[in-house]
Amino acid sequence: MLMVETQSAVSIDRLSVVFERDDGTRVQALRDVSLDIGEGEFVCVLGRSGHGKTTLLNVVAGLIPSYSGDVRVLGKPVKAPGVDRGVIFQKDAVFPWMRVEDNVAFGLRVSGMPKPERLRVAREHLDLVGLRNVPRAWPRELSGGMRARVAVAGVFASDPPILLADEPFGALDYVTRRQLQDVLLSLWERTGKTIMFVTHDVDEALRLATRVIVVSNGSVVEDQAVDLPMPRSDDALATPRGLELRHLLLHHIGLE
Amino acid sequence: MTEPGTGAASPLAGGAPEQRRPAAWGRWLAHFLVAPSGVLLFLAVWTILAIELPPSRLVSPYAVAVDLWNNFLRSPRLEVFGLGRTGYGALLLYTTRNVLVGLVVGSAVGIVVGIASARLRPLRLIVDPIVLVLGTVPVLVAAPLFLLWFGVVPFTQVLLVGGYSAVMMVIFAQRAAANVDPVYEKSAMARGASWRDRLFLVLIPGTLPEILGGLRITLASAWGLETFAEILGAPSGIGQAIKTLTNVNNVAGMLACVSLVALTAIIMDMLLVALARWVTRWA
Ligand SMILES: Nc1ncnc2c1ncn2[C@@H]1O[C@H](COP(=O)(O)OP(=O)(O)OP(=O)(O)O)[C@@H](O)[C@H]1O
Ligand SMILES: [Mg+2]
Numbered sequence: 001m002l003m004v005e006t007q008s009a010v011s012i013d014r015l016s017v018v019f020e021r022d023d024g025t026r027v028q029a030l031r032d033v034s035l036d037i038g039e040g041e042f043v044c045v046l047g048r049s050g051h052g053k054t055t056l057l058n059v060v061a062g063l064i065p066s067y068s069g070d071v072r073v074l075g076k077p078v079k080a081p082g083v084d085r086g087v088i089f090q091k092d093a094v095f096p097w098m099r100v101e102d103n104v105a106f107g108l109r110v111s112g113m114p115k116p117e118r119l120r121v122a123r124e125h126l127d128l129v130g131l132r133n134v135p136r137a138w139p140r141e142l143s144g145g146m147r148a149r150v151a152v153a154g155v156f157a158s159d160p161p162i163l164l165a166d167e168p169f170g171a172l173d174y175v176t177r178r179q180l181q182d183v184l185l186s187l188w189e190r191t192g193k194t195i196m197f198v199t200h201d202v203d204e205a206l207r208l209a210t211r212v213i214v215v216s217n218g219s220v221v222e223d224q225a226v227d228l229p230m231p232r233s234d235d236a237l238a239t240p241r242g243l244e245l246r247h248l249l250l251h252h253i254g255l256e
Numbered sequence: 257m258t259e260p261g262t263g264a265a266s267p268l269a270g271g272a273p274e275q276r277r278p279a280a281w282g283r284w285l286a287h288f289l290v291a292p293s294g295v296l297l298f299l300a301v302w303t304i305l306a307i308e309l310p311p312s313r314l315v316s317p318y319a320v321a322v323d324l325w326n327n328f329l330r331s332p333r334l335e336v337f338g339l340g341r342t343g344y345g346a347l348l349l350y351t352t353r354n355v356l357v358g359l360v361v362g363s364a365v366g367i368v369v370g371i372a373s374a375r376l377r378p379l380r381l382i383v384d385p386i387v388l389v390l391g392t393v394p395v396l397v398a399a400p401l402f403l404l405w406f407g408v409v410p411f412t413q414v415l416l417v418g419g420y421s422a423v424m425m426v427i428f429a430q431r432a433a434a435n436v437d438p439v440y441e442k443s444a445m446a447r448g449a450s451w452r453d454r455l456f457l458v459l460i461p462g463t464l465p466e467i468l469g470g471l472r473i474t475l476a477s478a479w480g481l482e483t484f485a486e487i488l489g490a491p492s493g494i495g496q497a498i499k500t501l502t503n504v505n506n507v508a509g510m511l512a513c514v515s516l517v518a519l520t521a522i523i524m525d526m527l528l529v530a531l532a533r534w535v536t537r538w539a
Contacts, residue, residue, distance in 0.1 A: 063442055083448040093443035097461040097538045106457070107447040138538045158447060 007075065009162050009194035010037040010060055015069035017055050017218075029055040031218040033069070037196065039161075042188055044209035045198045048253055052218040053198040054090060057166050060196065061087045073162060083111065086155030090166040090198075094139045094147045094154075101126065101135035103150055107158030125153040129183050145176040152180070156187055163195045169204070181207055185231065202249045206242065207232050214252040222252045315508045320515060323508040333509065337500045339492070348516050350492040354410060355482045358417025359475060366422035367467060370429025371459055383426060390423045395481060403489050413485040413493070417478045424477070428470025432463035465539050468532035475528060479521045 017030040029052045037043050047053045058064045059071055062081040071078045073085060081087075086107075094103050101122045102109075108118035126132055129149040139147055148168055155163055165184075169177040185208060188195055199205055205212045206226060214222035226245060228236055236242060299317050306316040327333065330343045339347070373383040399416055406412045436459060444458045486495025494513050501509040 061446055063446070081442075081446040081448075085446065087443065087446040089439055089443060091437070091439045093439045095440060095443075095458065095461075097464075097536075098457075106444070106449075110444075110447060110449045110453045110457075140538065154447075 007039060008036045008072075009039045009041070009074060010035070010196065011070075011072045012036070012060070013070040015056075015059060015067055015071055017052075017059060017064060017067045019055075029218055030059070030067075033215075033218070033220055035213065035220060035223075037194060039194050040192050042195045042197065042208055042210045044205035044212045045196060045215055046200065046202065046205045046212050046249060046253060047215035048200060052215050053200075054166055055218075056215060057087075057164050057196060057198050061085055061164050063087075083107070083158065084160055085162045085164055086158055086160035088151050088155055088163070088165040088168040090168075090170065092144070092147055092151075092171075094150050096139050098139075099135070100131065100137050100139065100142070100150055103139065104153045104157050106154060111158075121157050122153070125157040126150075128156070128187065129153045145172050145180065148172060148176075148180060149183070152184060152187070156191065159191075161193060163193050163197075165195065166198045167200065168197075170199070177204070182231075184208070189230075200253075202246060202253065203237070205249065206237055206246060212245075212249060214249060216252065216254070222248070224248065312505060312507065315511065319508045320511045324512040324516065327509065327512065331497075331509075333506070334497060334500065337504075339496060339500065342492070344494065344497065344513060344516055347492060347494045347497050347513075348520060350410070351482055351486065351494045351517065352520060354413045354493070355417060355475075355478050358414045358482070359421050359471075359478050361414075362418030362421030363425045363471060363474060365418075366425025367429045369422070370426040371433045371455070371463060373426070374430045374433030375459070380430075387423055387426050390419070391427065395420045396484065399485050399488055402485075408489050408491055410491065413482055413490055416485050417482050420481055421474050421478060424474045425467070425470060428474075429463060429467055432466035432470070433459060435466065436462040465532075465536040468528070468536065472525060472528055472532070475524060476521065479517060483517055 012033055012035040015030055015033040015035075016028065019027045019029055021027065033056065045053050045056060055064065059067050060073065060078060062078050062085070065079060073082070095106070098106070101119055104122035104125055105113075105118040108121060109115075113121075123132070123135055126135055129152050131146060131149050131153065134142065134146070139150065142150070151168060169180050172180065181204065184195075187193075197205075197208060206228070209226050212222070212224050212226055213220055214224075224245065228239075228242055228245070232242075237246070302314075302317050306314045306319075324344065328343050328345045330341070334342055334347075369379075369383060373380040395416065398419075402412045402416055406415065440458050440462060441454055444454050449457065482493070483495040483498070486493035487499045488495075490496055494517055498510055498513045501513065
C-alpha cells in the first residue's frame with residue numbers, strides 16, 4: 001500500500017514523567033501522553049496551572065532527559081536540547097548582561113556566524129517585532145512586553161524549524177498580549193514553522209491555534225482542530241462555531 | 257518619532273522620545289565634594305588628639321607628613337636598622353607587588369574553582385571540605401608555619417595572600433553561581449551553546465557583579481594580611497618598616513608607613529569600584 005505521509009515534526013508515544021521532590025514524595029507530572037504534531041501546525045497546549053504543560057514542553061525541548069516513552073523531533077529521539085527547536089521560556093530569560101541585539105543574535109553567535117552578519121540578522125528581526133529603535137539598549141531599560149518581543153525575535157533569528165513557547169505572554173497586559181499574538185501569528189504565517197504554544201488562556205488558544213491539546217492531570221484529555229479562518233477577529237470567534245469550541249475547551253479545563 | 261513599518265507596535269517599541277540623562281558627572285561632582293569632608297573630619301580629630309597626647313603616643317598629621325616626605329625616597333634611619341639602602345616608597349612597592357600578585361593569582365584560581373564546583377557536583381564534594389578547613393582556621397595561625405617552611409622570602413607572603421584570596425573567592429564565586437537563575441543556562445543550552453559558551457557568555461557575566469563585590473572585600477583583607485606577614489618576618493616591605501619604627505618608638509615614622517598603606521589600599525579600592533561599575537553597567 002502506498003501512502004503519502006508528511007513527516008511529523010514532533011511525535012510523542014506513551015510519554016510519562018515522574019518527578020521526585022527533595023522530600024522524597026513523587027509527582028506524576030505526565031501520564032501516558034501520545035501525540036503527533038505535523039510540520040507547520042500551530043498547536044496550543046491548554047491546561048490549568050500545575051497540570052503538566054511546562055513539563056510536556058520541556059521534554060520536547062530536551063531539558064528533561066529522564067522521561068519514559070518515545071519522544072521524537074523530526075524523526076530523531078530527543079535526548080538533549082538542539083538547534084532544531086527554539087524555546088521561549090515561561091520565565092523571562094533575556095540575558096541582562098547583553099544588549100538587546102546581542103541577545104537576539106546569541107543563537108547565531110554560538111553557531112559561529114560572524115559578527116556583522118549576525119547583527120544584521122538580529123536587527124532585521126528586531127524590526128519584525130517592532131523594536132527597531134532599541135538594539136543597543138540594556139534589557140533592564142525595557143518593559144516586560146519589550147523583553148517578550150526580544151525573546152520572540154531571538155528564536156526567530158536562529159530560525160529553528162520548531163518553536164516551543166511556554167506561556168510567553170502570560171505576564172503581559174491584555175492589549176500588549178494581543179499585539180504580541182499578532183506579531184507571532186504573522187511570523188508563523190511568514191515562516192511556516194511548527195509551533196507548540198503553552199497557555200492557560202482559552203481565548204489565546206482559540207485566537208492562535210490550528211489545533212488545541214488540553215492537558216489535565218498529566219494526560220491529554222482533548223485534541224481539537226480549530227477550523228476557524230485566520231486571521232481571527234473577535235467577531236470570527238463569536239460565531240456559533242467559535243462559541244462552540246470555546247465551550248468545549250472551557251468544559252475540558254474544568255469550567256461550565 | 258514614529259517610524260514607518262513599526263505599525264501598531266511603535267508606541268510600545270520606542271517608548272518616550274529619547275532624552276539624554278542629566279550628565280553623570282553631576283553626581284560625581286557631588287560625590288567628590290562630600291567624600292573629602294569625612295577625611296577632613298578624621299584629620300581634625302587626629303590633630304586635636306595629637307595636641308592633647310604626648311608625642312611619644314601620638315603626633316600631628318603634619319609631623320607625619322613631614323616624616324613621609326623626608327623618608328619616602330631614602331630613609332637613612334631604616335638603613336641603620338638593617339633594611340638596606342631603601343625608603344618608604346621602595347618598601348611600599350614590595351608590599352603592593354606582593355598584594356597584587358597574591359590577589360590576582362589566588363582570586364583567579366578561586367573564581368574558576370568556585371564557579372566550576374557550583375556546577376559540577378563531584379568537584380564540589382572535594383572542594384567544600386577543603387574550603388571549610390582553610391576558611392575556618394584563621395589564616396594568621398598559618399602564617400608562622402609558612403615562615404618556617406619557606407623562610408624569609410617574598411614567596412611566603414605571596415602564598416599567604418594568594419591562599420587566602422583563593423579560599424575567599426571560592427566561597428564568593430560558589431554563591432554567585434548559585435544565584436544565577438538556571439533559566440539563563442537552560443536558554444543558552446536550548447540555543448545551541450557549548451559548555452564553553454555557557455561558561456563565558458552566561459556564567460561568568462552573570463556572576464560578575466557578586467564576584468567583584470567579593471573581590472573588594474578580599475582586596476581589603478589582603479592588605480592587612482600582607483602587612484601582618486611582613487611584620488612577622490620578611491626581607492622587605494612596609495610591614496618591616498612599621499615593626500622597626502615601632503620598636504624604637506618612632507611614632508611619626510610608624511604612622512607615616514601606616515598612612516601610606518591605608519592610602520594605597522583606598523586608591524586601589526576606588527580603582528576596583530570604578531572597574532566594577534563599568535563591567536557591570538548592565539545591572
Ligand atoms: N523539577 C520538578 N521537581 C518536582 N516536581 C515538579 C518539577 N517540575 C514540575 N513539577 C511538578 O509537576 C507538575 C506539573 O508541573 P508543570 O510545571 O508542568 O505545570 P504547568 O502546567 O506548566 O503549570 P503552570 O501553568 O503553573 O506553569 C506539578 O505538580 C509540579 O509540582
Ligand atoms: Mg508552566
